[in-house]
Amino acid sequence: MAKKKPPTSKVERRRAKMTAERQRDAAVDRAVESIRYAVQGSGLCLPSCVLLQRVLAVALPGEPFVLRLGALHVQPHTEDHEVGPIAFDPRGPDGVDGGFHAWLETSDGRVLDPSIAVTLCHEGYTVDPGTYCLDGGRKFTRDGLLFLYEELADLELINVEESEPQLAHLLHMAFTGEPAPVGTVFLDVRFSRP
Numbered sequence: 001m002a003k004k005k006p007p008t009s010k011v012e013r014r015r016a017k018m019t020a021e022r023q024r025d026a027a028v029d030r031a032v033e034s035i036r037y038a039v040q041g042s043g044l045c046l047p048s049c050v051l052l053q054r055v056l057a058v059a060l061p062g063e064p065f066v067l068r069l070g071a072l073h074v075q076p077h078t079e080d081h082e083v084g085p086i087a088f089d090p091r092g093p094d095g096v097d098g099g100f101h102a103w104l105e106t107s108d109g110r111v112l113d114p115s116i117a118v119t120l121c122h123e124g125y126t127v128d129p130g131t132y133c134l135d136g137g138r139k140f141t142r143d144g145l146l147f148l149y150e151e152l153a154d155l156e157l158i159n160v161e162e163s164e165p166q167l168a169h170l171l172h173m174a175f176t177g178e179p180a181p182v183g184t185v186f187l188d189v190r191f192s193r194p
Helices: 010-038 045-059 116-122 160-176
Strands: 066-076 086-088 101-105 110-113 133-136 139-142 145-151 155-158 188-191
Touching: 010 045, 010 160, 045 066, 045 101, 045 160, 066 116, 066 155, 110 145, 133 139
Parallel strands: none
Antiparallel strands: 066 086, 066 101, 066 145, 101 110, 110 133, 139 145, 155 188
């Protein structure tokens, strides 16, 4: 089989880039769909992101997706929303028990958030729970809502080792569709500072 010639003209390079982006986006769609089958419900950003990161490492091995931990503030961008602002921010008086958020980021700074639409729909926002965010930067507007993501460097992921058996089952479920045995994912976050 003849080796494919690399694109040489500006138009060929642009077309190749667009094709690669469409293929990447399709792989992300499939990955998000598979982890939503394995991790169902609202308020599950941490297990969703940890599992999605592992699925994407297989589906798109050349494109790292990095887990980010921090705060998310969602504010209605227009006056026609019936629900007010919501914050998932561990810097409040309740700490991480009061809320935090996890998401993935691409190497070029795009936010990939597989779980927020499900959670916002559950909280009363008019969003399609079947969608997910894949946007540029940590600040963007979508569905009339302003999203502000803030990474908190002193948050750390804990209980990974204890969660590995069930994460392995959920990963198998995401890839094969075979139901996972009942188990517990113990993932959580804490502040690394005293």
